Amino acid sequence: MSRRLVAAVLFTALGAVPLATRGQAAPQRPGPGAPGAPEGASAAAAQGEELGTPSTSSEPGFRLYGFADVSYRNSLALLVEGASETTMALFGVPEKGSFAVGNLNLYLDGQLSARARSLAEVRFTYLPAGTQATTSPDYAHTLATTSWGGIVIERAWVEYAFSDLVTLRAGQFLTPFGIWNVDHGSPTVIGVQKPEVVSQELLPERQIGLEAYGSKYLGSARVGYHATVSNGRIGDNPPFANFSGRPGLGGRLFVEGDWLGELRLGVSGYTGRYTELVASDFPGLSDEVALEYDERGAAADLRWEWRSVLLLSEAVYQSVKYTDGGRPADVPFLGPPSGAAAADFWRTGLYVLAGYRLPYHVTPYLLLQLMYKSTDATSNGGSICPGVNLRALPNLVLKLQYDVVRYPDLPGSRTAQILRGQVAWAF
Amino acid sequence: MKRDVARWIRIPSLLGLLGALSLPAPVRAADQAVAIVVDRDNPQSDIGLEDLRSLFLGKRREWPDGTRAVPIDLEFSVARDAFCATVLRMRKGDVQRYWVDQRIRGAGSAPRVAPSAASVIRLVARVRGAVGYVPLAQVDGSVKILTVGGVAPGKPGYPLLGQLDLVEHVPLQFHTGGRGLGRAAASEAALAASAIAPAARDRT
Numbered sequence: 001m002s003r004r005l006v007a008a009v010l011f012t013a014l015g016a017v018p019l020a021t022r023g024q025a026a027p028q029r030p031g032p033g034a035p036g037a038p039e040g041a042s043a044a045a046a047q048g049e050e051l052g053t054p055s056t057s058s059e060p061g062f063r064l065y066g067f068a069d070v071s072y073r074n075s076l077a078l079l080v081e082g083a084s085e086t087t088m089a090l091f092g093v094p095e096k097g098s099f100a101v102g103n104l105n106l107y108l109d110g111q112l113s114a115r116a117r118s119l120a121e122v123r124f125t126y127l128p129a130g131t132q133a134t135t136s137p138d139y140a141h142t143l144a145t146t147s148w149g150g151i152v153i154e155r156a157w158v159e160y161a162f163s164d165l166v167t168l169r170a171g172q173f174l175t176p177f178g179i180w181n182v183d184h185g186s187p188t189v190i191g192v193q194k195p196e197v198v199s200q201e202l203l204p205e206r207q208i209g210l211e212a213y214g215s216k217y218l219g220s221a222r223v224g225y226h227a228t229v230s231n232g233r234i235g236d237n238p239p240f241a242n243f244s245g246r247p248g249l250g251g252r253l254f255v256e257g258d259w260l261g262e263l264r265l266g267v268s269g270y271t272g273r274y275t276e277l278v279a280s281d282f283p284g285l286s287d288e289v290a291l292e293y294d295e296r297g298a299a300a301d302l303r304w305e306w307r308s309v310l311l312l313s314e315a316v317y318q319s320v321k322y323t324d325g326g327r328p329a330d331v332p333f334l335g336p337p338s339g340a341a342a343a344d345f346w347r348t349g350l351y352v353l354a355g356y357r358l359p360y361h362v363t364p365y366l367l368l369q370l371m372y373k374s375t376d377a378t379s380n381g382g383s384i385c386p387g388v389n390l391r392a393l394p395n396l397v398l399k400l401q402y403d404v405v406r407y408p409d410l411p412g413s414r415t416a417q418i419l420r421g422q423v424a425w426a427f
Numbered sequence: 428m429k430r431d432v433a434r435w436i437r438i439p440s441l442l443g444l445l446g447a448l449s450l451p452a453p454v455r456a457a458d459q460a461v462a463i464v465v466d467r468d469n470p471q472s473d474i475g476l477e478d479l480r481s482l483f484l485g486k487r488r489e490w491p492d493g494t495r496a497v498p499i500d501l502e503f504s505v506a507r508d509a510f511c512a513t514v515l516r517m518r519k520g521d522v523q524r525y526w527v528d529q530r531i532r533g534a535g536s537a538p539r540v541a542p543s544a545a546s547v548i549r550l551v552a553r554v555r556g557a558v559g560y561v562p563l564a565q566v567d568g569s570v571k572i573l574t575v576g577g578v579a580p581g582k583p584g585y586p587l588l589g590q591l592d593l594v595e596h597v598p599l600q601f602h603t604g605g606r607g608l609g610r611a612a613a614s615e616a617a618l619a620a621s622a623i624a625p626a627a628r629d630r631t
Contacts, residue, residue, distance in 0.1 A: 067531055109536065114495045119533050155533065164489050174533075185531030215486070220477065222486060361520075394523035426527045 066106040066121075069186040069424035071193075072099050076417040093418055101126075102193075102422075103186050105154060115161045121154040153239075155206060165214040172208045172239070176226035176252045177268035178301040178314040181205060186424035190312070190355055190389050192401040193420070195369050197349030202318035203270050203297040204233040207248060208240070221257040226250075232272035233295070244292070248272030261306025270297040275326065292326020295319065308357040310365075315350035332376065347373040361391040367401075381407030387420075395426040460563040460580035461506045461587040464551050464570040469494070469558075473574045476586060479514045482558060484525065485535050490556060498538040499550050499559040505589040506544070510560050513587055562589060 074097035085095045103123060110118040126149045138146040157171030174182055180198045183189050193199070209230025215222050231241070232248030254266035273294050277287040299316040321344045322328070330342040349372065355365035366386050373379035387401030403418040463474060470492055481487035483498045490496055501507050503519070511517055517525065526537035541547040544561035551557040552569035563580045566572060578585045 063536060065530060107530070107533070109530075114497075117535075121533065161488065161495075163493060164487055182532055183528070184533075185528075188528040188531045217481065217487065222481070391524065394520055395527050426531060 061111050063109040063111075064107070065109070065427060066104070067185045067187050067424065067426040068104045069102050069422050070099060071102045072097060072419075072421040074098070074419045076419060077415060093416065103424075105185065112158070116158065117161075118158040120156040123152040123154050125149050125152055127152075157211075163214070165216055167213055169211040169213070170209075172206055173211050173228075174206050175204050175250060175270070176211070176213065176228070177203050177250075177270070177299045178266065178316070179303055179312055180314065185426070186422065187395060187397045187426045190310070190353060190363065190365055190399075191367050191385065191387060192399050192422045195314070195349075195351035195353075195367065196371050196383075197314060197316045197351055197369065200347075200349070200371070201233075202316040202347060202349065203250075203268065203299055204248070204272075206234065207231065207250070208234070209247070221255055223255050224253070226252040226268075228270075230272075233274045235274055236276055237274075243277050244273040244275035246273045261304060261309070263305075264301075264303045266299075266301045268297075268299040268301075271295065273323075289323075289326045291328050292323045293320045294323070295321075310353075310355040310357065310363070312353040312355075313351065315348070317346065317348040319346040320344060332378070343375050345373060345375040347371070347379070355389070363389040363391070365389060377409040378407060380409060381405065397424045398422070399424070459505075459509075459588040460585055461509050461560050461589045462563040462566050462580045463558065463560055463573040463575055463587070464548065464566060465558050465573055466551055466553070466555055467569070467571045468555060469571060471573060472571075473577055475576055476514055479558075479575070480516070483510075483515060483538060485529060494556040497554050497557040499547050499557055500538045500540040501544060501547050501560060502540050502542050504544075506560055506562050509587055509589040560587070 073094055075093050075095050104125075105121055105123045108118075108120040112118060126147070128150060138144040153172060155172050155174055157169050157173050159167050159169035161167040174184060176182060178198065180189060180194055181203075198205075207228060207230035209228060211226060211228045213224065213226040215224030217223075228248070228250040230248045230250070231239070232244060232246070237243060248270065249272065250268070250270035252266055252268040254264060256262070256264035271294075274292065275289060276291040278290045279287055295318060297316065297318040299314060301314040302311065304311040322342065327341050330338050330340045332338065349370055351367060351369045353365055353367045355363045357363045364386070365388070366384070368382070368384055370382040371379060383403050383405040385401050385403045387399060390398040392398060399420075399422040401420045401422075403416070403420065405416040405418065406414060408414055463479065465471060469490065471490060478487070482496050483500070488496055501510075508519070511519055511522055515522055522537075530536055541550060541559070544565040547559040547561050548565070548567060548570055551559045563572075572580060574580075575586055580587070
């Protein structure tokens with residue numbers, strides 16, 4: 001008897017009770033605030049009458065977030081024999097195992113209206129070189145000295161979205177090319193540090209000016225573009241000056257869709273004139289051109305994710321032609337200046353990163369890099385970098401990477417081995 | 428004695444499973460359906476899974492009539508599990524990772540999360556362009572329900588079903604690569620389990 005009772009109760013619990021709760025939608029009735037309801041931006045006002053109701057992501061507001069990383073680097077075999085230890089440390093390859101806070105980036109993200117948004121990102125850094133100002137004691141701690149650093153403006157822009165097809169952005173932005181330059185943050189990128197082809201800035205890392213971008217779905221494919229007009233490459237110039245008088249022009253086209261996994265292909269281009277001035281030694285005379293060249297750059301990128309496989313690749317090309325008045329003296333990477341004028345050159349490079357995601361968000365990967373410069377054999381080389389990326393939490397990443405770098409035409413050992421570890425987190 | 432205990436456990440479970448299996452399929456679907464709701468001024472009456480995905484991943488930010496879209500997420504729940512698995516094709520953790528990455532890229536922030544279905548409905552009713560998802564049983568007349576791929580919630584073939592077990596079987600993928608779930612393929616046992624402890628599932 002009792003068994004039947006229990007069975008009946010459980011039967012009810014498992015099968016019949018949901019029947020009773022299976023409600024259909026309530027009959028439609030006029031919504032109190034529906035007609036003329038506000039669009040995005042004025043949502044807050046609509047919500048204001050009801051405390052505890054969450055706001056929407058399009059509501060005007062301000063967000064503060066960022067990311068940081070701590071790295072460990074140890075050169076197991078030096079690439080350039082005889083190079084000074086301080087120089088190698090500045091190149092990010094210290095001879096002795098060293099820890100460093102590589103990035104400490106802060107984002108200030110403002111939603112100005114449903115369609116207007118601003119973003120500023122600054123990086124706090126030890127640069128220039130973490131100088132210890134021993135002559136200036138820390139005023140808050142008697143007799144203590146302090147190391148001072150700087151702040152890099154990574155980007156600062158405001159944008160207005162006219163539609164999905166046209167958003168106009170003004171300010172300083174990361175050049176929209178490839179994958180790594182935009183992914184940008186250490187928790188987001190798979191490897192420990194930028195591939196050389198990105199860090200050597202064959203295309204400018206960032207520009208100041210205007211950017212238009214947008215995308216549209218054509219069937220299952222999303223097609224998009226970026227178009228930029230700017231001061232051009234910043235280089236050693238003040239970022240707020242365009243000494244060449246010509247704009248830097250750039251663009252990017254991409255297409256993405258679900259074809260055998262998720263695939264995104266992109267091509268980018270940039271052209272501009274870079275002019276670097278030095279003040280004349282004589283008061284009243286105009287500045288002198290120290291360096292001036294016309295450059296053209298192109299890049300192609302591929303990102304493919306299929307099941308647990310990830311493949312990223314970028315190839316970048318840059319050609320440089322000096323103007324008659326802006327051709328510098330040839331300064332080789334190693335050795336004394338030859339006294340000859342520098343020749344026009346082109347350079348190119350690529351990387352391929354293949355990863356496989358294992359359970360628990362462990363991603364072993366292999367990064368291959370190649371670099372080539374037409375006029376300097378010592379710049380031609382590459383590296384093989386196996387590594388592991390563990391995304392322990394959505395906002396916490398641990399990485400370990402072993403770089404084997406080889407530049408055959410360099411004097412010395414020609415091969416370097418570097419062990420890199422990194423903890424990166426977003427906050 | 429042990430046999431008796433085993434029988435005590437087995438018989439009701441089988442009966443319960445039988446009860447679940449005996450329900451007509453459309454009714455089971457209606458029970459679990461997660462409705463896509465928009466404000467009543469939205470001229471849309473239907474939306475595809477891919478369109479929903481692009482809206483909630485920030486790849487598309489406006490409706491076809493040009494109104495700015497305001498997606499609203501529902502706090503962790505069976506409905507959200509179903510939505511992540513079926514529409515976003517991601518696990519919950521992958522969705523978090525996706526938005527961490529998007530923020531670092533400077534591409535925007537995740538949709539705001541409403542704490543309850545009632546809260547989602549209140550917001551959607553009042554914000555032009557808003558879109559949310561809630562259990563069908565909790566929808567009232569203040570919002571408009573969209574069909575998904577031409578199928579109304581509760582009808583056979585409706586793809587958004589709030590069965591938690593779906594999520595547990597999402598294959599490991601990169602955050603934008605998850606596919607493979609498809610629609611309601613949960614076992615009947617999972618259906619039975621889903622009726623036992625919804626509160627516990629909501630906490631997962």
